[in-house]
Amino acid sequence: MAAVRRGVRQSEPGALSREQELELIDTLRGSYPDAFGLDEELWTRQGLHALIQSRFGLPLDPGAIGAYLRAWGLGPREPRERACGLCVGAVERWVRTEYPSIIRAAQEHLADVHWIGRIRLRGTMPAADIISAVSSRGRVQFMITTPSVDPPLPRDFVLRLSGEEQRTVHLIVDGSWPRNEWPRRLPRRITLHPLPSCGRAVAA
Known part of the structure; x- marks a missing residue:
């Protein structure tokens, strides 16, 4: 299908x-x-x-x-929609306590804010994953990959969000990747922020 x-x-x-x-x-x-x-x-x-x-x-x-x-499952989603059932409370607290400081930092540096996540695209053979970045203004950017075992967050995807203009960007990464699967040694103009997930949920 x-x-x-x-x-x-x-x-x-x-x-x-x-x-x-x-x-x-x-x-x-x-x-x-x-x-x-x-x-x-x-x-x-x-x-x-x-x-x-x-x-x-x-x-x-x-x-x-x-x-x-x-x-395909792409489009703006509320932060709670990016969390599993066990993490909804932690995500809602994060939105109240941490997200405002990210927005202030982005405004100070004229930076873009993107929400990054991954979903499995059903009905394809071989299977396919969509990695998406949705800006705070609702603009959707994405790529399609063939999933492998525990694939890391693609470095090239992250760099391309900054563009040829080398824009400053703040990227909020959902629980699709633990931090040890994030690209390392990124340019200082790119800042990654973890959205609380089961492995790194904010304590009550």
């Missing part, structure tokens, strides 16, 4: 067929937009729309791309 069966129907004009959707996912695995001549560091709604048009020649409505992203 294809990954996208919610939000976009196959019978809709310009909708991807099951085979085309799976081909698209395979094309995205481990690739970045610049490999296709697109002026983006990571995949976005606009980049995905351009790739679909060039690869399949479909007159897909730009709004339909959002339906595909939602079906």
